[in-house]
Amino acid sequence: MNISVVIPLLNEEESLPELFSWIEKVMTEHQFSYEVIAVDDGSKDDSWKVIQAQSKQNPNIKGIQFQRNYGKSAALQVGFEAAQGDVVITMDADLQDSPDEIPELYKMITVDGYHLVSGWKKKRYDPITKTVPTKLFNAATRYVSGINNLHDFNCGLKAYQKKVVKSIEVYGEMHRYIPVIAKWAGFDKITEKPVQHQERKYGKTKFGLERFVNGFLDLMSITFVGRYGKRPMHIFGTLGVLSFFFGILILIYLTITKTIFGVVGMTNRPIFYLGILTIIVGAQLFVAGFLGELIARNGADRNHYHISDKTNF
Numbered sequence: 633m634n635i636s637v638v639i640p641l642l643n644e645e646e647s648l649p650e651l652f653s654w655i656e657k658v659m660t661e662h663q664f665s666y667e668v669i670a671v672d673d674g675s676k677d678d679s680w681k682v683i684q685a686q687s688k689q690n691p692n693i694k695g696i697q698f699q700r701n702y703g704k705s706a707a708l709q710v711g712f713e714a715a716q717g718d719v720v721i722t723m724d725a726d727l728q729d730s731p732d733e734i735p736e737l738y739k740m741i742t743v744d745g746y747h748l749v750s751g752w753k754k755k756r757y758d759p760i761t762k763t764v765p766t767k768l769f770n771a772a773t774r775y776v777s778g779i780n781n782l783h784d785f786n787c788g789l790k791a792y793q794k795k796v797v798k799s800i801e802v803y804g805e806m807h808r809y810i811p812v813i814a815k816w817a818g819f820d821k822i823t824e825k826p827v828q829h830q831e832r833k834y835g836k837t838k839f840g841l842e843r844f845v846n847g848f849l850d851l852m853s854i855t856f857v858g859r860y861g862k863r864p865m866h867i868f869g870t871l872g873v874l875s876f877f878f879g880i881l882i883l884i885y886l887t888i889t890k891t892i893f894g895v896v897g898m899t900n901r902p903i904f905y906l907g908i909l910t911i912i913v914g915a916q917l918f919v920a921g922f923l924g925e926l927i928a929r930n931g932a933d934r935n936h937y938h939i940s941d942k943t944n945f
């Protein structure tokens with residue numbers, strides 16, 4: 633199978649028929665073998681009925697229904713697990729992403745050999761309350777992740793080699809950082825393609841402004857887990873030791889000024905408290921590092937590595 637289109641959706645009944653027939657048109661025009669995996673993330677409207685009806689008419693349309701709303705990342709993850717196509721394309725259900733982009737994305741993955749191609753909504757049709765924070769968000773993500781060639785991390789329209797989606801895990805609200813997660817997993821041939829973006833035709837957005845707060849917190853966890861998840865002592869231990877010895881130095885200095893130079897009153901000098909504080913904080917950081925190591929050692933995936941190839945096995 634050439635292509636799996638994974639579509640997470642929540643209350644998108646009006647958009648679905650149009651979206652499915654548009655995808656079908658593009659696929660038949662280009663003679664792709666394909667599947668559409670629509671993951672209903674606990675919709676309260678008739679989305680699931682629409683999916684069922686459409687899947688009766690077209691066997692390429694498959695549906696998975698969640699019992700309740702788990703979030704876009706969960707829907708993507710379940711779609712990724714089910715996907716069989718050589719190229720996996722994710723797309724929002726609200727018709728803001730255009731299925732006409734599929735053939736070019738497919739080519740960039742199969743011919744140009746990219747691991748991941750992210751859509752770039754160069755000209756966006758979203759309110760300014762969303763576009764301005766998004767710029768900041770993308771700049772921060774570029775800086776922290778070192779993926780400098782992406783303008784738009786959170787575009788719903790993305791294409792992947794199958795092995796990428798089978799190797800990564802998305803949960804919580806991590807869908808905003810799939811390129812970062814993919815990079816940490818070793819898939820670093822990442823690029824972008826400017827894509828058509830449209831205004832939302834039906835329904836309304838499912839994410840409010842809290843997306844930016846959650847987004848930055850998630851970015852910090854992803855970076856931390858990616859960099860130090862398997863060796864927490866290296867970060868906590870380093871910080872702890874630095875802090876501890878900084879405190880010791882301060883106390884040595886104070887002791888010397890008192891005993892040798894006869895300065896009276898050690899405990900009423902402000903720097904004394906800084907010395908005590910950094911020693912305590914340092915010890916605590918060190919303990920946090922040990923605890924982190926113990927937890928990491930017991931983690932089920934402590935020896936889980938992505939193997940890209942084997943020979944003579």
Ligand code: UDP
Nearest residue numbers: 640641642673703704724725726837838839
């Ligand atoms: N979505 C989902 N689960 C959620 C929230 C959203 O599956 O809990 C889907 C939604 O139906 C749409 C896609 O994720 O297909 C993107 O959502 P939306 O268009 O509301 O986000 P925006 O375009 O405003 O970033």
Ligand code: MG
Nearest residue numbers: 724726728832
């Ligand atoms: Mg949208």
